[in-house]
Amino acid sequence: MAPNVEETLLEVKDVKTHFFTDEGVVKAVDGVNLSLRRGQTLCVVGESGCGKSVMARSILRIVPAPGRIVSGEISFRQRNGETIDLAQMNPRGRDIRSIRGREISMIFQEPMSSLSPVHTIGSQIMEAILLHLPVSRSEARKRAVSLLDLVGIPRASEQLDAYSFELSGGMRQRAMIAIALACEPQLLIADEPTTALDVTTQANILDLISDLQADSGMAVLFITHDLGVVAEIADEVVVMYLGRDVESGDVDAIFHEPKHPYTRALLQSIPRYDSRDRERLYSLKGSVPHPFNRPGGCPFHPRCDEFIADQCNTIDPGRYTVGGDHSVRCLLYEPSAAAQNVGASEPPAPAQNVGATR
Amino acid sequence: MIWYIARRILYLIPTLLIVSVIAFLVIQLPPGDFLASLISKAEETIDQAQVDALRERYGLDEPIYVQYWKWISGIVARGDFGDSFEWNRPVSDLIWERLGLTMVISLVTLAFVWVVSIPIGIYSAVKKYTIGDYIVTVIGFIGLAVPNFLLALVLMYVAFRYFGQSVGGLFSPEYIDAPWTLGRALDLLSHLWLPVIILGTAGTAALIRVMRANLLDELSKLYVDAARARGLSELRLLFKYPVRVALNPLVSALAWVFPALVSGSAITSIVLNLQTTGPLLYRSLQAQDMYLAGSLVLLVSVLTIVGTLVSDILLAWLDPRIQLQ
Ligand SMILES: Nc1ncnc2c1ncn2[C@@H]1O[C@H](COP(=O)(O)OP(=O)(O)OP(=O)(O)O)[C@@H](O)[C@H]1O
Numbered sequence: 001m002a003p004n005v006e007e008t009l010l011e012v013k014d015v016k017t018h019f020f021t022d023e024g025v026v027k028a029v030d031g032v033n034l035s036l037r038r039g040q041t042l043c044v045v046g047e048s049g050c051g052k053s054v055m056a057r058s059i060l061r062i063v064p065a066p067g068r069i070v071s072g073e074i075s076f077r078q079r080n081g082e083t084i085d086l087a088q089m090n091p092r093g094r095d096i097r098s099i100r101g102r103e104i105s106m107i108f109q110e111p112m113s114s115l116s117p118v119h120t121i122g123s124q125i126m127e128a129i130l131l132h133l134p135v136s137r138s139e140a141r142k143r144a145v146s147l148l149d150l151v152g153i154p155r156a157s158e159q160l161d162a163y164s165f166e167l168s169g170g171m172r173q174r175a176m177i178a179i180a181l182a183c184e185p186q187l188l189i190a191d192e193p194t195t196a197l198d199v200t201t202q203a204n205i206l207d208l209i210s211d212l213q214a215d216s217g218m219a220v221l222f223i224t225h226d227l228g229v230v231a232e233i234a235d236e237v238v239v240m241y242l243g244r245d246v247e248s249g250d251v252d253a254i255f256h257e258p259k260h261p262y263t264r265a266l267l268q269s270i271p272r273y274d275s276r277d278r279e280r281l282y283s284l285k286g287s288v289p290h291p292f293n294r295p296g297g298c299p300f301h302p303r304c305d306e307f308i309a310d311q312c313n314t315i316d317p318g319r320y321t322v323g324g325d326h327s328v329r330c331l332l333y334e335p336s337a338a339a340q341n342v343g344a345s346e347p348p349a350p351a352q353n354v355g356a357t358r
Numbered sequence: 359m360i361w362y363i364a365r366r367i368l369y370l371i372p373t374l375l376i377v378s379v380i381a382f383l384v385i386q387l388p389p390g391d392f393l394a395s396l397i398s399k400a401e402e403t404i405d406q407a408q409v410d411a412l413r414e415r416y417g418l419d420e421p422i423y424v425q426y427w428k429w430i431s432g433i434v435a436r437g438d439f440g441d442s443f444e445w446n447r448p449v450s451d452l453i454w455e456r457l458g459l460t461m462v463i464s465l466v467t468l469a470f471v472w473v474v475s476i477p478i479g480i481y482s483a484v485k486k487y488t489i490g491d492y493i494v495t496v497i498g499f500i501g502l503a504v505p506n507f508l509l510a511l512v513l514m515y516v517a518f519r520y521f522g523q524s525v526g527g528l529f530s531p532e533y534i535d536a537p538w539t540l541g542r543a544l545d546l547l548s549h550l551w552l553p554v555i556i557l558g559t560a561g562t563a564a565l566i567r568v569m570r571a572n573l574l575d576e577l578s579k580l581y582v583d584a585a586r587a588r589g590l591s592e593l594r595l596l597f598k599y600p601v602r603v604a605l606n607p608l609v610s611a612l613a614w615v616f617p618a619l620v621s622g623s624a625i626t627s628i629v630l631n632l633q634t635t636g637p638l639l640y641r642s643l644q645a646q647d648m649y650l651a652g653s654l655v656l657l658v659s660v661l662t663i664v665g666t667l668v669s670d671i672l673l674a675w676l677d678p679r680i681q682l683q
Pocket residue numbers: 019021026027028046047048049050051052053054055064065066067225291
């Protein structure tokens with residue numbers, strides 16, 4: 001569909017989004033990098049609270065107050081070939097509004113509450129169409145019916161006049177997808193779209209997204225904490241921890257040659273694929289620190305099994321490339337340290353619980 | 359929707375029945391029958407034939423349910439509410455104009471309350487924790503705290519001193535007993551602002567808080583973010599989604615705001631000397647003018663019930679979830 005499928009669509013560079021609350025600054029996103037090519041699926045994984053949603057919202061510039069992007073760049077290549085920096089746009093302005101819903105759409109974690117309780121499904125789909133496309137109301141209505149059909153909602157023309165409370169969770173998420181696809185966006189951001197659904201529905205929605213993506217060639221930024229889902233749909237993976245990308249690379253590299261101690265711990269703790277229980281997913285020691293209480297040095301050091309004393313707690317690791325587009329933020333892979341730590345590609349010997357000093 | 363309305367109207371019938379029984383009991387409340395007090399209060403002796411005629415008319419010698427039946431069927435069939443012995447006139451002569459004025463004042467006050475409180479509530483929710491929001495909050499609390507009668511006295515003084523208006527009452531002296539003309543209507547309007555502000559202030563302050571809280575709740579809902587993510591502009595977004603949803607509880611508040619206005623206006627009406635039902639009810643109770651009192655209780659209750667019905671229907675129309683329940 002696109003002239004060059006490998007073309008970069010979205011590039012997020014060192015974005016920081018902070019919340020300036022009365023109690024202090026919450027660094028929800030504190031330097032995230034990712035890049036996404038046309039037609040690709042990028043999965044963002046990480047524990048609850050690591051800033052996945054805030055990162056996704058930063059792209060569309062819908063971060064709620066008192067949060068704002070404090071630095072970084074979000075380059076997005078528009079349909080007309082022009083590349084723009086979303087981070088520089090006025091979040092209430094006309095420019096970003098012409099991107100939202102038209103070039104980039106988003107579906108949210110809670111299908112129960114992402115639809116208006118007092119408007120019909122149809123009116124919300126038609127709103128998205130009429131906002132961006134030069135069509136009449138009756139054309140918009142026809143298009144809305146075919147969209148509902150496309151996302152597998154039965155009796156589409158009747159359901160157009162249904163209210164969200166008349167639909168099941170799965171049907172609501174389908175309706176949300178229909179709204180998101182209304183103007184054939186180049187990028188779909190899906191923020192844990194299946195977390196609130198039961199396992200069967202979850203699988204159906206995932207299949208639906210993959211099918212739609214195959215047909216339309218849009219790129220998908222998929223946020224999840226379910227590594228089973230990642231294995232199934234991802235081309236590229238970004239692992240986030242405390243507002244940062246700690247490791248990123250293509251799906252094979254991440255699953256077969258994980259580098260970062262956090263990624264390894266995540267992978268070791270995958271239970272069965274169909275488990276939806278967050279608590280059982282990770283057997284990492286300790287828990288995510290309170291956002292006001294960010295550890296210095298490497299933010300992961302209090303929980304890390306491979307903690308290097310006097311280094312990890314003082315030096316903030318940079319991003320080190322470990323082959324292809326596989327990069328990792330961990331001092332074990334710092335080029336000058338590689339000699340001391342025996343080859344970086346070999347998993348370093350697990351150290352004793354040195355990290356427990358904190 | 360039709361079925362919903364039909365069902366609500368059906369529920370109305372037993373409610374009205376109960377209310378009418380209560381109003382009738384009010385009439386029966388004082389010891390002895392009212393003829394006794396009529397005779398005792400009358401300046402000249404009433405001849406026996408007249409007493410017998412009244413006795414016959416109200417069925418005073420008959421069992422209580424027959425009396426009730428005579429009373430209620432007279433009202434429903436002929437609009438005959440009985441006589442007020444204090445005024446020596448049929449109750450129906452006395453109440454209609456006052457009831458009309460009460461309605462006018464209450465509805466205008468309600469409109470005033472909404473027109474003022476909704477935009478201010480929206481403003482203070484959208485601009486929460488700004489100077490503007492704090493100012494609104496402080497004024498709102500003052501509005502809630504100042505008693506109506508005090509506000510009435512202050513505003514009457516201001517109206518008299520600075521606008522030279524004849525204060526008290528709803529009409530200038532020359533229009534009080536005049537028939538309805540354009541001039542009388544305009545005169546009414548020029549007097550209306552005072553009671554409307556006095557009666558509406560506390561309600562306005564309360565509704566600003568309600569609107570602000572509702573809207574703050576709605577503004578953080580995901581459907582608002584979803585609509586924003588579709589590319590809707592902030593202003594259209596605000597009015598189409600969260601404001602719309604936040605209004606629903608305000609409409610249901612109609613059900614209690616309206617009766618509170620009708621009954622709560624009594625003291626203010628006395629202070630302002632308004633020709634509404636409040637002072638009339640108050641006086642009729644003092645004078646044990648029971649047919650008048652009972653009729654007023656009945657009519658005000660009926661108005662309240664109808665107000666509730668209207669607010670329920672309005673709410674069902676605004677919020678599709680209601681009809682399902
Ligand atoms: N409105 C806000 N005000 C202050 N802090 C916020 C706000 N929204 C999010 N945060 C903070 O940002 C951090 C990241 O939150 P975010 O919702 O992005 O996590 P997440 O990775 O999406 O988690 P989950 O998997 O539970 O959805 C959290 O520590 C949270 O406390």
